[in-house]
Amino acid sequence: GENVEQHPSTLSVQEGDSAVIKCTYSDSASNYFPWYKQELGKGPQLIIDIRSNVGEKKDQRIAVTLNKTAKHFSLHITETQPEDSAVYFCAANYRDNYGQNFVFGPGTRLSVLP
Amino acid sequence: EAQVTQNPRYLITVTGKKLTVTCSQNMNHEYMSWYRQDPGLGLRQIYYSMNVEVTDKGDVPEGYKVSRKEKRNFPLILESPSPNQTSLYFCASSLSTGTEGNQPQHFGDGTRLSIL
Numbered sequence: 001g002e003n004v005e006q007h008p009s010t011l012s013v014q015e016g017d018s019a020v021i022k023c024t025y026s027d028s029a030s031n032y033f034p035w036y037k038q039e040l041g042k043g044p045q046l047i048i049d050i051r052s053n054v055g056e057k058k059d060q061r062i063a064v065t066l067n068k069t070a071k072h073f074s075l076h077i078t079e080t081q082p083e084d085s086a087v088y089f090c091a092a093n094y095r096d097n098y099g100q101n102f103v104f105g106p107g108t109r110l111s112v113l114p
Numbered sequence: 115e116a117q118v119t120q121n122p123r124y125l126i127t128v129t130g131k132k133l134t135v136t137c138s139q140n141m142n143h144e145y146m147s148w149y150r151q152d153p154g155l156g157l158r159q160i161y162y163s164m165n166v167e168v169t170d171k172g173d174v175p176e177g178y179k180v181s182r183k184e185k186r187n188f189p190l191i192l193e194s195p196s197p198n199q200t201s202l203y204f205c206a207s208s209l210s211t212g213t214e215g216n217q218p219q220h221f222g223d224g225t226r227l228s229i230l
Contacts, residue, residue, distance in 0.1 A: 089157060
């Protein structure tokens with residue numbers, strides 16, 4: 001089955017700097033890769049996603065890159081702000097008996113220091 | 115407002131006392147899923163449902179049951195809870211896999227269960 005690894009597990013950056021979180025997946029058939037942000041006491045919220053037919057997607061200060069050959073994808077946050085502090089999860093889809101499902105990475109705790 | 119609602123948000127109970135965590139979504143989503151979140155392990159899927167009366171096991175289904183009698187509701191049942199089921203639980207929903215493939219999941223705000 002699909003396995004998703006995520007690094008680093010914790011990341012501290014100064015406000016205004018960039019942050020990068022990397023994930024690798026094992027199933028070459030995976031073709032959808034969402035990223036979620038989880039704030040304290042809340043459920044994960046989708047922040048950006050990418051499908052395998054593109055190599056990069058950007059939404060304001062957030063971007064995701066995908067390397068299908070190497071089976072890894074990364075989240076890039078530029079000009080970080082204190083409100084970016086949260087736990088971030090990557091995920092990859094895989095096919096099973098009924099259709100498609102998801103495996104999540106273990107998460108990265110990002111701290112943006114003022 | 116589009117949302118996934120879980121109840122209760124917090125529950126402390128004892129070993130062996132049956133409990134149900136409810137999940138309801140108002141977005142007419144076909145797909146619903148339950149996850150548990152434990153430190154260092156991220157989100158692990160317990161059960162999921164592709165549509166009404168269609169459910170399947172995820173990665174960690176032991177000790178749990180689900181049902182999907184209506185499209186909007188997907189309750190999680192612990193028939194005989196044990197301390198190793200102490201965790202933070204999330205319900206999620208999404209549109210079904212379409213021509214574009216998977217759709218983003220919408221998560222509830224979680225239910226923290228403590229089994230003593």
